[in-house]
Amino acid sequence: xxxxxxxxxxxxxxxxxxxxxxxxxxxxxxxxxxxxxxxxxxxxxxxxxxxxxxxxxxxxxxxxxxxxxxxxxxxxxxxxxxxxxxxxxxxxxxxxxxxxxxxxxxxxxxxxxxxxxxxxxxxxxxxxxxxxxxxxxxxxxxxxxxxxxxxxxxxxxxxxxxxxxxxxxxxxxxxxxxxxxxxxxxxxxxxxxxxxxxxxxxxxxxxxxxxxxxxxxxxxxxxxxxxxxxxxxxxxxxxxxxxxxxxxxxxxxxxxxxxxxxxxxxxxxxxxxxxxxxxxxxxxxxxxxxxxxxxxxxxxxxxxxxxxxxxxxxxxxxxxxxxxxxxxx
Amino acid sequence: xxxxxxxxxxxxxxxxxxxxxxxxxxxxxxxxxxxxxxxxxxxxxxxxxxxxxxxxxxxxxxxxxxxxxxxxxxxxxxxxxxxxxxxxxxxxxxxxxxxxxxxxxxxxxxxxxxxxxxxxxxxxxxxxxxxxxxxxxxxxxxxxxxxxxxxxxxxxxxxxxxxxxxxxxxxxxxxxxxxxxxxxxxxxxxxxxxxxxxxxxxxxxxxxxxxxxxxxxxxxxxxxxxxxxxxxxxxxxxxxxxxxxxxxxxxxxxxxxxxxxxxxxxxxxxxxxxxxxxxxxxxxxxxxxxxxxxxxxxxxxxxxxxxxxxxxxxxxxxxxxxxxxxxxxxxxxxxxx
Numbered sequence: 328x329x330x331x332x333x334x335x336x337x338x339x340x341x342x343x344x345x346x347x348x349x350x351x352x353x354x355x356x357x358x359x360x361x362x363x364x365x366x367x368x369x370x371x372x373x374x375x376x377x378x379x380x381x382x383x384x385x386x387x388x389x390x391x392x393x394x395x396x397x398x399x400x401x402x403x404x405x406x407x408x409x410x411x412x413x414x415x416x417x418x419x420x421x422x423x424x425x426x427x428x429x430x431x432x433x434x435x436x437x438x439x440x441x442x443x444x445x446x447x448x449x450x451x452x453x454x455x456x457x458x459x460x461x462x463x464x465x466x467x468x469x470x471x472x473x474x475x476x477x478x479x480x481x482x483x484x485x486x487x488x489x490x491x492x493x494x495x496x497x498x499x500x501x502x503x504x505x506x507x508x509x510x511x512x513x514x515x516x517x518x519x520x521x522x523x524x525x526x527x528x529x530x531x532x533x534x535x536x537x538x539x540x541x542x543x544x545x546x547x548x549x550x551x552x553x554x555x556x557x558x559x560x561x562x563x564x565x566x567x568x569x570x571x572x573x574x575x576x577x578x579x580x581x582x583x584x585x586x587x588x589x590x591x592x593x594x595x596x597x598x599x600x601x602x603x604x605x606x607x608x609x610x611x612x613x614x615x616x617x618x619x620x621x622x623x624x625x626x627x628x629x630x631x632x633x634x635x636x637x638x639x640x641x642x643x644x645x646x647x648x649x650x651x652x653x654x655x656x
Numbered sequence: 657x658x659x660x661x662x663x664x665x666x667x668x669x670x671x672x673x674x675x676x677x678x679x680x681x682x683x684x685x686x687x688x689x690x691x692x693x694x695x696x697x698x699x700x701x702x703x704x705x706x707x708x709x710x711x712x713x714x715x716x717x718x719x720x721x722x723x724x725x726x727x728x729x730x731x732x733x734x735x736x737x738x739x740x741x742x743x744x745x746x747x748x749x750x751x752x753x754x755x756x757x758x759x760x761x762x763x764x765x766x767x768x769x770x771x772x773x774x775x776x777x778x779x780x781x782x783x784x785x786x787x788x789x790x791x792x793x794x795x796x797x798x799x800x801x802x803x804x805x806x807x808x809x810x811x812x813x814x815x816x817x818x819x820x821x822x823x824x825x826x827x828x829x830x831x832x833x834x835x836x837x838x839x840x841x842x843x844x845x846x847x848x849x850x851x852x853x854x855x856x857x858x859x860x861x862x863x864x865x866x867x868x869x870x871x872x873x874x875x876x877x878x879x880x881x882x883x884x885x886x887x888x889x890x891x892x893x894x895x896x897x898x899x900x901x902x903x904x905x906x907x908x909x910x911x912x913x914x915x916x917x918x919x920x921x922x923x924x925x926x927x928x929x930x931x932x933x934x935x936x937x938x939x940x941x942x943x944x945x946x947x948x949x950x951x952x953x954x955x956x957x958x959x960x961x962x963x964x965x966x967x968x969x970x971x972x973x974x975x976x977x978x979x980x981x982x983x984x985x986x987x988x989x990x991x992x993x
Binding site: 458465471484491649651 | 771
């Protein structure tokens with residue numbers, strides 16, 4: 328299904344790797360920080376799913392909007408969420424993007440179009456349609472992306488949203504990251520039909536299943552969906568096949584993931600695969616990539632130090648941001 | 657006033673007409689005001705009560721959109737458009753249908769400003785109709801305002817006069833935060849005012865109205881029960897009991913100052929709402945009055961509300977379900993003893 332119209336050249340692949348390396352390093356650091364006790368937080372690892380948002384972040388503009396979910400830090404970092412504001416929010420400090428009021432499940436950064444992070448499965452989709460409606464009203468060519476998992480493909484909100492996007496011809500792109508597990512339950516056990524992308528046909532929109540771990544295929548499919556949306560041709564459902572290396576949330580017993588399946592997926596880790604390809608195809612040298620990765624680690628070091636040195640909010644903050652007008656003391 | 661003069665001064669303006677004018681004026685004045693809901697554009701008849709009739713013709717299909725019967729999609733689209741700077745008015749046809757969209761309303765519309773640390777806001781109005789009287793039974797006429805009043809981040813408003821309906825809807829649309837605007841369907845068509853308000857008229861949110869002044873008993877109420885309470889107050893006056901009727905207008909956040917001042921004055925308070933009495937808004941108001949005025953009350957605060965059962969169909973049952981002017985009068989007399 329992927330179109331030959333959009334081909335990932337070496338510049339695309341290098342930028343996708345730069346983003347994917349950041350995502351991978353940030354996830355590894357987050358798990359380490361939780362284990363160290365430096366930050367206590369609810370954390371949903373996205374390790375293994377880095378290529379999808381790295382491609383999205385490369386293709387999208389800052390003014391294109393994103394509505395993502397609790398497993399969504401990769402989506403946000405791919406789109407340029409600044410590390411200091413991210414880590415300070417994870418740490419619950421006043422310098423966090425949401426002043427410590429949102430936390431890991433409600434990260435928000437409108438300057439990069441990161442408008443909503445929801446902790447409710449499937450609820451990114453209906454809101455993305457409203458941002459797309461605003462694009463139509465503005466007579467602009469922004470696109471509105473919502474991401475969700477295979478589990479969310481079975482909740483009503485997503486279906487209501489796909490139908491509305493179709494009948495209103497909205498520039499909404501529905502990105503389903505199918506990591507084969509809905510919380511603890513396998514995809515095939517709870518998802519009728521076995522192919523989420525085919526559901527798009529019922530709503531009268533293109534549906535594409537793509538290997539979300541393949542940067543070139545992902546680039547081609549996502550670019551085509553964006554081009555359609557920008558041209559006013561309506562929504563697309565992309566089902567991006569991937570795999571989640573760890574449990575639903577950090578700390579859960581992931582014994583429900585068959586060990587052989589997990590080992591095979593980790594052996595096919597898409598981030599080092601892309602790295603190897605960049606070197607093999609002479610797009611970058613080992614030294615260049617090592618320097619890039621060292622720089623990413625240094626940026627995360629800086630962000631984490633900034634976060635941990637930042638002040639905690641005062642209880643009085645509870646009176647603010649409930650409404651525009653403060654609640655009386 | 658003579659009988660002849662009273663005839664000349666008969667009111668003609670309905671709450672329905674006032675809401676409709678508020679809608680038209682808001683859309684005419686601000687291109688950022690947009691609206692969506694089931695059947696509300698002109699090809700679909702301009703809404704089941706014709707409130708939105710003429711809007712799509714006047715302001716275009718982009719700004720005025722009929723939707724599929726998809727309440728989550730409706731609320732999500734309103735929220736998303738508001739995040740991009742628009743001021744959507746979303747109609748959820750009947751209040752019971754908000755249950756289908758509760759996630760969008762309470763988890764998202766009410767919370768996004770706070771959860772984003774004030775980076776985003778959701779300046780939407782949710783218009784919804786309800787109220788018993790048409791024999792529509794258990795799923796089409798509930799008053800569920802307590803659920804929303806209990807959710808931080810959303811304001812809850814309802815009117816019992818055309819002037820207030822106009823002024824509150826305009827203020828709700830102007831407001832930077834989400835507002836649930838509850839409309840009482842059975843009193844839509846009652847002529848209650850002399851003329852339509854002009855486009856500058858506003859009623860501030862959070863401010864109650866003392867609709868009838870009195871000194872013996874305070875009634876705190878809203879919506880259709882304000883109409884019933886005004887009738888009961890007039891009858892009580894004939895019996896020599898002076899009743900003050902306060903229409904909250906904004907149920908959340910409610911006007912404590914006005915209520916407490918009146919309660920301190922009369923020392924006797926009756927709270928009336930159509931919603932089920934148990935765990936209702938009246939419990940919160942009674943509790944605050946007790947906390948603030950314990951020693952000054954002459955009688956315990958009394959509440960009247962709907963019966964603890966689903967709204968029934970059969971006419972005698974439906975009539976028995978909610979308070980009415982007669983029952984309110986009896987409660988007044990009991991309090992004033």
